[in-house]
Amino acid sequence: MMEIVHDMGHRLTHYISSDAHWWVHLVFHLVVFGVPVALIIILSATGYRALRRRRSVLAQQAQKPSAKSGTALLQYIFRASWKRQIKLGLLATASLPALYMSLELPKLIINNAIESGHFPVTYLGMEFSQTMALLTLCLLFLLAIGVHGWLKYQVNLQSGALAEHMSRRLRLDISKFSFRKPSPRGGELIPVIVQEVEPVAGYASESIVLPLLQGGTFLTILAFMLVQDLVLGIAATALLPLQIFVIPRFQKKINALSRTRLKEVRVLGEKIGNISNDHQPSARDIYGSYKRLHDLRLSIHKNKFAMKSLNNFISQMTPFFFYTIGGYLVIKGDLTLGALIAVLTAYKDMGAPLKELFRYYQAQADAHVRYSEIKPYISKEIEITDNQFADVTVLSEAG
Structure with a gap:
């Protein structure tokens, strides 16, 4: 194993000469050796923590055999939309x-x-001048971006x-439960149907695709960058360990603040629903809920935008490694200018999927929090036999 690592290190270090500037050696060794080690350590620690959490969950389920996992969010999503999820997955794969x-x-x-x-050139039995080759490649590029955009x-x-x-399906399932078992605290159901359903449905549409x-x-x-140059491909992930370490924290x-806010919204809905009752809440209680919701929303915004700003700053730091290492390799003649420009262009497109993946991580956590509020109003064991609810059952099964 050590011989393989030594051989790989020797192959990588041939990119820089011994008389290169000290800053070239520093950046090169930081990117080529420091980044993979940091990434392996962080991913190993993350996997170990996930494994421990999984074992803890399994131990809790073993102690409570009556607990049902069939109403978990992912199972609910797959049960309601597995055919559409497969279609989305095929479309996404075809676009790559x-x-x-x-x-x-x-x-x-x-x-x-x-x-x-070197023109003219012959390809597939056809002779191309420089202008014709340029026009042909440009048309193929236009076709590629057109197909990718359409997909x-x-x-x-x-x-x-x-x-x-999914939004319609969730609301129908909640309605079946509330019609069968009406609650005297009707104010609780309003924020559930209005606020919690749509974010969960939005996550359901993105859970696979x-x-x-x-x-x-x-x-x-990343594969395209690695094909162009191994060092530039590694440089593209230079600050990825820092993002993996900081963003989840x-x-x-944010998730803890979101849970607290949802509980406060439920309490506020109950208070407003009891205004017309004999035990109506005081105005100070309602105004206090307004103030707590205001403070919670501000805290969520501060943490959310701090996370986005830090992530954007880290993403903008990576081109520094491209200009440093890539420019040095072009000067030496070990990399073509076209490959460097292609890598820089590709990296600009690389930031968007990373942001979407971090947003997905945030939406996933938020959807599980909201689904925990919806789940008490969803029951698979409901059997509606009254004619007045038959249409709801039919609509839910059809959706």
């Missing part, structure tokens, strides 16, 4: 080859059509339709 071609063709245009002086449009369109389908599409996009761009705090 078109994405790779849209990254590869600009490099070919610069290196093979603009800078190359992403279909994914977004189908995802939006799925969100509306977003990590598949955005994660696949990130890996496709902000998210935990």
Whole structure:
């Protein structure tokens, strides 16, 4: 194992000469050796913590055999929309080859059509002049981005339709439960149907396709960078360990504040629902709930925007490694200018899927919190036999 690591290190260090500036050696060794080690350590620690949490959950379920996991959020999503999820997954997968071609063709245009002086060339029995080769590659690039854009449009369109389908399905299931077992505290049901349902439905539409599409996009761009140059590909992930380490800690705090806010909204709804009753709350209690919701929302916004600002700053730092290492390799002649421009262009597209994946992590945690508020109003054991509720059952099964 040590021989493999030594051989890999020797192959990588041939990129820089012994007489290079000290800052080149510093940045190079930090990127090539420091980043993978940090990434392995953080991913190992994250996996170990996830395994411990999983064992703890399994131990709790073993102590409570009556607890049912069938009403978990993911099971509910798959039970209600598995066919649509598969269709979305296929569309997302089909868009990745078109994405790779849209990254590869600009490099070919610069290196093979603009800078190359070896014309005319013969390809597939056809002779191409420099102008004809340039026009052909540009048309192929236009076709690649057109196909990729159309597939992403279909994914977004189908995802939006799925969100509306899940929103309607959740509201129908909640209505079945409330009609069968009406509660005297009707104010509790209003925030559940109005506020909690739509974020959960939005997450349901993205639960499979977003990590598949955005994660696949990130890996496709990273693979493209690694093919162009191994060091630049590693440099693209230079600050990824810092993002993995910092972002989840902000998210935990935001999740805790979101749970507190949801509980306060439920309490406020109950207070407003009891205004017309004999035991109506005082105005000070209601105004106090307003103040607590105001403070909670401000705290959520501060942490959320601090997390986004830090993530944006980290993302903007990575081009420093590209300009430093990539520029040095171009000066030495170990990397073409077209490959460096293609890598820089690809990295600009690399930030969007990372942001979407972090947003997905946030939406996932928020959806589980909201679903915990919805779950008491959803019951699979309800059997509505009264004619007055038969239409609700039919609509729910049809949706």
